[in-house]
Amino acid sequence: MSQSPTPAPIGPPDATRVPRYAEPATFARLPRIDQVSRADVAIVGVPFDSGVSYRPGARFGPGHIRASSKLLRPYNPAQDVSPWNVLQVADAGDIAVNPFDLGEAVQQIDTAITEVRSDGATVLTLGGDHTIALPILRSLSRDHGPIAVLHFDAHLDTWNTYFGAPYTHGTPFRRASEEGLLDLERCLHMGTRGPLYADSDLDDDARLGFAVVRSDDYEVDGVRGAVDRMRARLGDAPVYVSIDIDVLDPAHAPGTGTPEAGGLTSRELLNTLRGLNGLNIVGADIVEVSPPYDHAEITGIAAAHVAYELLSVLAKGRPA
Numbered sequence: 001m002s003q004s005p006t007p008a009p010i011g012p013p014d015a016t017r018v019p020r021y022a023e024p025a026t027f028a029r030l031p032r033i034d035q036v037s038r039a040d041v042a043i044v045g046v047p048f049d050s051g052v053s054y055r056p057g058a059r060f061g062p063g064h065i066r067a068s069s070k071l072l073r074p075y076n077p078a079q080d081v082s083p084w085n086v087l088q089v090a091d092a093g094d095i096a097v098n099p100f101d102l103g104e105a106v107q108q109i110d111t112a113i114t115e116v117r118s119d120g121a122t123v124l125t126l127g128g129d130h131t132i133a134l135p136i137l138r139s140l141s142r143d144h145g146p147i148a149v150l151h152f153d154a155h156l157d158t159w160n161t162y163f164g165a166p167y168t169h170g171t172p173f174r175r176a177s178e179e180g181l182l183d184l185e186r187c188l189h190m191g192t193r194g195p196l197y198a199d200s201d202l203d204d205d206a207r208l209g210f211a212v213v214r215s216d217d218y219e220v221d222g223v224r225g226a227v228d229r230m231r232a233r234l235g236d237a238p239v240y241v242s243i244d245i246d247v248l249d250p251a252h253a254p255g256t257g258t259p260e261a262g263g264l265t266s267r268e269l270l271n272t273l274r275g276l277n278g279l280n281i282v283g284a285d286i287v288e289v290s291p292p293y294d295h296a297e298i299t300g301i302a303a304a305h306v307a308y309e310l311l312s313v314l315a316k317g318r319p320a
Contacts, residue, residue, distance in 0.1 A: 007037065008085075009040075009084060009087060009088040009089070010030075010031045010035065010036055010088065011030065011074060011084035011085070012028055012029035012031075012074075012084065013029055015073075020070045020071060021070065025063075025066060025067070026043075026066060027043040027065070027066050027069050027089075027126070027304075027307065028072045028084075028089075028304075028308070029069075030043070030084070030089050030090060030091055031090050031091070032090060032091055032092075032093070033090040033091065033092040033093070033116075035090070036088055036090045038088065038119055038120075038121075039088050039089065039090040039092070039119070039121045040087040040088045040089065040120075040121060040122065040314075040318070041087050041088070041090075041121060041122045041123075041124060041311060041314060042089075042091075042092040042116050042117075042121040042122070042123050042124070043089065043090070043091045043092060043124050043125075043126065043307075044092045044093070044094070044095060044112070044113065044123055044125050044126070045061075045062025045066075045093065045094035045095065045125075045126045045128070046095050046097060046109060046126070046127050046128035046132045047059045047061070047062050047063070047094050047095075047097070047128060048095075048097040048099065048105060048109075048127070048128045048129065048131070048132060049061075049128065049129045049169075049257075049290075050099045050100070050102060050105065050129075050131075051102060051129045051130070051131030051168040051169040052129045052168075052169050052257050052258075053162050053169065053170055053258070054257050054258045055256075055258070055290060055293065056257065056290070057255075057257065057290030057291060057292040057293065058127060058128055058129045058256075058257060058287065058288050058290045059099070059128065060290070060291045060292070061126060061127055061128055061287070061288070061289035061290065061291065062094055062126040062127070062128065063291075064255075064289055064291035064294065064297075064299075064300045065126050065286065065289055065300055065303045065304055065307065066091070066126070067297075067300065068300030068301045068303065068304045069300075069304035069307065069308075071301075072305075072308050076308065076309075078274060078309075078312075079274055079277070079312040079313070081312050081315045081316050082315075083308070083311045083312045083314070083315035086316075086318055087311070087314060087315050087318060089311060095108065095109060095112040095113075096108075097109060102131070102165065102167040102168070103167060105167075106131070106135045106167055107135070108135075109132055109136065110135035110136075110138050110139050113125070113135065113136050113139045114139045114142075117139065117140075117143075122281070122282065122283060122314060123136070123283050123284075124283070124284050124285070124286075124307060124310060124311065125283075125284070125285040125286070125287075126285070126286055126287075126289075126303075126307070127285055127286065127287030127288065127289070128285075128287055128288075129169040129257070129287060129288055130153075130157055130169035130170075130172055130242070130244055130287045130288060131167055131169045131171075131172055132172075132285065132287060133149075133157075133172040133173070133240075133242050133285055133287070134167065134172040134173075134175050134176055136240070136283060136285060137149070137172075137176045137181045137182075137240060138176075138179070138181060140238075140240060140282055140283050141180075141181040144238040144282055145238075146180065146181065146182055146183040146184075146237075147181060147182055147237070147238055147239070147240045147282070148182075148183045148186030148187055148188075148233075148234050148235075148237035148238065148239045148240070149173060149176070149187045149188070149210075149239075149240050149242060150187075150188055150190065150230065150234060150239055150240070150241045150242070150276075151173065151187070151188065151189045151190065151210070151242045151244075152190045152191050152242070152243040152244060152247040152264075152269065152272075153189060153190075153191060153192060153242075153243075153244035153246065153247050154191065154192060154193055154194055154215075154244070154246045154247055154258070154259075154260040154263060155170065155192065155194070155244070155246070155258065155260070156173075156189060156192060156196075156201060156202075156205050156210070157169070157170055157171065157172055157174075157244075158171075158173045158174040158177070158201075158204060158205045158208050158210065159171055159174060159197075159201070160174060169257075169287075169288070173187075173210070174204075174208055177208040177209050178208075182208075182209050183209070183237050184209030185209070186209075186233060186234055186235060186237045186239075187209045187210045187211070187233075188211050188213065188229075188230060188233045188234065189205075189210050189211070189212045189213065190213045190226065190230065190247065190272065191213070191214070191215045191218075191247035191263060191264050191269075192212055192213075192214050192215065193214060193215040193216065193260055193261075193262045193263065194260035194261070194262070211233055213226050213229050213230065215247075215262055215263055215264060216262070217229075218264060218268055223268055223271045223272055223275075226272055227271075227272055227275030230272070230275060230276075231275065231279070234279055236280060237280065238282045239276070239279050239280055239281050239282065240281075240282060240283050240284065241273075241276070241281060241283075241284040241285075241310065242284070242285050242287070243269075243284070243285065243286045243287070243306055244256075244287050244288045245286065245288050245289050245299055245302065245303050245306075246258055246259055246260060246263070246288055247263060247269060248263050248264050248266060248269060248299075248302060249261065249262065249263035249264065249265065250263070252264075252266045252298065252299075252302055253266075253298065253299040253302055253303075254294060254295065254298060254299060255289055255290050255291055255292070255293040255295075255298065255299030255300065256288050256289065256290050256293065256299060257288055257290050258288070266305070269302075270305060270306065270309050273306065273309040273310060273313065274309060274312075274313070276310075276313045277313055277316050277317065278316075278317065279317075280317075281310075281314060281317065284310050286303050286306055286307055289303050
């Protein structure tokens with residue numbers, strides 16, 4: 001019995017016929033998930049920032065990134081791929097998360113991400129604060145076992161508690177390591193910098209399974225050296241890419257809750273992400289975009305392009 005041909009992916013409207021500033025209000029003007037028969041990649045928003053320890057506002061991040069993504073075009077010359085033509089990418093909307101109960105919120109995110117993934121879609125999540133990485137890793141680890149986390153961030157996010165609370169945006173990777181969700185030989189922070197509480201923070205971080213490529217290492221070794229270290233660390237493990245937008249210098253991402261001087265440029269981050277081609281990427285997030293501090297959409301545009309590079313990596317990794 002012959003199989004019916006796979007339908008061609010549905011992309012965004014033709015920008016020469018529908019103005020970019022018109023609807024739909026989805027990522028890159030792509031179709032909603034209810035408008036396609038299936039999705040290879042689902043864009044999911046988590047409008048949640050109850051885990052922040054300093055400036056709030058990341059609950060508005062998903063909508064802001066979507067609004068900042070309308071200028072994205074079909075062909076990515078840096079990666080020589082048209083991701084919309086290779087993958088069916090669809091916007092699955094936002095998860096309704098309890099803003100008053102951190103424990104319940106974590107469970108709601110796990111349940112919702114697992115449901116979106118149930119049809120085989122890879123999920124790219126728009127946060128929201130970094131608390132959301134923990135429930136996503138719980139969902140992924142049930143299918144993939146221990147995960148290699150590639151974590152772009154100014155901060156380690158392996159602290160223990162804040163005010164006695166175990167679930168915050170500064171603790172997700174400590175909880176994930178304690179729960180056995182991480183491959184302790186393959187996890188890596190990229191772009192860390194700034195003051196810590198004590199030198200023991202670094203000892204705890206290494207014990208929890210992380211190596212570090214600091215922001216200053218980019219100055220010494222360049223993007224190529226950082227990418228070489230990244231690929232050597234990750235190997236062939238299933239990789240979850242978690243990108244706190246504050247990995248960028250505040251000049252490139254002012255709209256975030258805990259900015260630190262001395263960060264990466266947008267160009268350094270995008271070129272590093274292109275170095276992921278050929279690796280086993282099982283999911284990703286972009287978090288901590290706080291639009292109240294984002295004049296001229298600088299941070300939102302950076303986040304949208306980060307998502308585009310990740311989608312291009314996924315498209316290039318699709319079997320022919």
